[in-house]
Amino acid sequence: MEADFYGSVLRQPPENLAAEQSLLGTILFDNRALATVDDIVGPEQFASALNGHTFGLFRKIIYSGNTADPITLRSMLDGHILLGRMSLGDYMQALLGSVIGVPAAPSHARAIRDTWVRRCLFKICTETLDRCARPGEDGASEIVDALETGLLDIARGTVEAAPTHSLEDAMRSARQAALDACQRGTGLAGITWGYRALDRMTGGLMPSAMYLLGARPAMGKTALGFGIATRAAAAGHSVLFWSGEMTAAQLGARAGAAWAGLSTQSVFTGRRYDIPEDVETGEREALSGWQWRDLEAGERAAATLPLQIDTQSRITVARLRSRARRMKRSRAGLDLIVVDYAGLMSSGSDYADQKPYERITKISGQLKQLATELEIPILVLAQLSRETERREDKRPMMSDLRDSGALEQDADAILLLHREHYYLKKQADAGVTRKDKESYEDYTNRASELVQRVNQAEGRADVLIPKNRQGPEGTCHLHFTNRTTWFRDTSEDVNGPAWCRPE
Known part of the structure; x- marks a missing residue:
């Protein structure tokens, strides 16, 4: 009292x-x-x-x-x-x-x-x-999250309205930005995606912009998001990658597999999956010396990358902001944040977290504000609804983001990842059922056509861009190696370096 x-x-x-x-x-x-x-x-x-x-x-x-x-x-x-x-x-x-x-x-x-x-x-x-x-x-972590979220909300409301600009000033700024991009020799207004197909379509990841990469499970959205983070870092940009579903060791295994040209299973187990298992014992041979050396070479290559991985579970934007601001103030700075994925973040409110739509809407607004505050791009990964699975044409659409809160509205550009091979192989593995009154010849032709489509689609990946405030809409084509879970440009040598500084 x-x-x-x-x-x-x-x-x-x-x-x-x-x-x-x-x-x-x-x-x-x-x-x-x-x-x-x-x-x-x-x-x-x-x-x-x-x-x-x-x-x-x-x-x-x-x-x-x-x-x-x-x-x-x-x-x-x-x-x-x-x-x-x-x-x-x-x-x-x-x-x-x-x-x-x-x-x-x-x-x-x-x-x-x-x-x-x-x-x-x-x-x-x-x-x-x-x-x-x-x-x-309440646990200590919940109290800290609530405090940080409250402080973030206050910080968002304390900045006075930005001054207005004349059209002349706006045009002069745009021309200067274009001149700077031209003098850099890359043709990019922002930082590189690490993939030329995406760079050509978008002009790079722009400062203060929020990008949304959506896909259904098993399409490889984590692989592409991590590939973008790694390749942007290889180009000299400081990157923060947050993962809510994978550990740092699991991400490191993916990078090692991509660098050494090994399957991710080989990196996890230390056993060879590029040759059959022993007939008598059923065991797989241990990795050879040269394969271990390739993994070590990948570690040395990774040591030069300004890439930091955060795997705090159920992170709030307030906590992400604290880490990002520290990196921004450091000597290396901060040029890009990749969030994998929005659905695994917490809004910092127990009430909002119980309602996915409200939670994602709040998180989306905070991430957009963070991109503006730090003047860097943020790439946010999101999971699409099951509507794709119910359609005969499995290609994703923006409407598949309907349950993703305000992400669709807040994003400056939306990228949707699709690999037709995944669905075709699934269909082929289930077997082709002979239709009523279908001749045997038509049945075998249909089954053969499906096998042919599976083979033709292997390795192909499409990145659909249905929304792009700063450029054209369209489709980019990439190559996906399922064994190493790594994306490359279609013009790249699949046996070449997993990442390197762009020319």
Whole structure:
């Protein structure tokens, strides 16, 4: 009880009622003051509910083309419950008695906003203290996640509106960016994807943009996302790769398999899968010396890559932001974040996490904000709905992202990965059923045609781009090696280096 008493007496939420009255009085005296503060402060940031309501009324009256004065205000505020026992006359007299000059209005608006931020911090810190004082109800990690998410939400709301730009300035900036890209000699406005087909279609991964890579399970979205991260790092860009479903060792095994040209099974088991197992014992031969040396060479090649892997489970955007900001401030910097995948992240709210759509929508907005804040691209992987499986044509469409919250709307570009070979092989393995009244010749021809289609589709991968705010829509073709789970450009030698610095 004693602690509660002192906490309530000595630690009250901060407020600045004098600044609120002065600002409202100035707007009431000279309506032009509203335009100087409207992008700084909002009704919800006033400590007094009455003052916040009055500010909202000023907006409504003035922006409808009318004049906000005691007469127009009376019809909207007289007898309002927020006045309590105060008369409207006394309230307006108090406002008009606090008038300051219009030039000073922005500084008072910033003071109100600053006090609001401190009130938000007070609330979050108080809630955190309360949760810490209730042992056993919340784990430490949950408390930290809630605190970081709250701080991220505050940070998103504390940045004042960006200044406007003239069309001339915007065009000059665009021309300078194009000149810089031309002088770099790569033809890219952003950083490389590591795949020329994607670079040609998009012009690279643009700063502050959020990209969405969607696919059904087993299409290889992790393989492509990790390939993009690795190859972008090989081009000299600092990359942070977050995985919610694979360990660092599993990702390292994939990279080792791709570099050494081994199957991922060989890297996991240390046994050879490129030759048959022993007929008598049924065991597989251990990797040869040269294969172990190839794996070690891959490690040495990886040592030069500015690529960091984070595998914290159920990570929040707030926690990802903390790590990303530390990397951004480091000597290596940070040029790209790859998230694998959005559905495995936490919103930081137990309530929102119980509702997938709301959770992904919140996460999507926070990731887009993070890309803008750090001025780097973010590639977000997402799982498509089962609608693809129900269609005869298995090629994915944007509508398959319907259950992915606001990702479809927030993304600057959407990439959909498709490998027809997966579905054709599945169909062939299930066997071709002879139709009623179908001749044996037609049946065998149909079965033979399916086998031929399976063989022709092997290794082919399509990346469909149905949305691209900064370039054309279309389809990119890549080559996928199932044995090593690695993507390459179609023009690449399948036995060449898994990654290297682009020419």
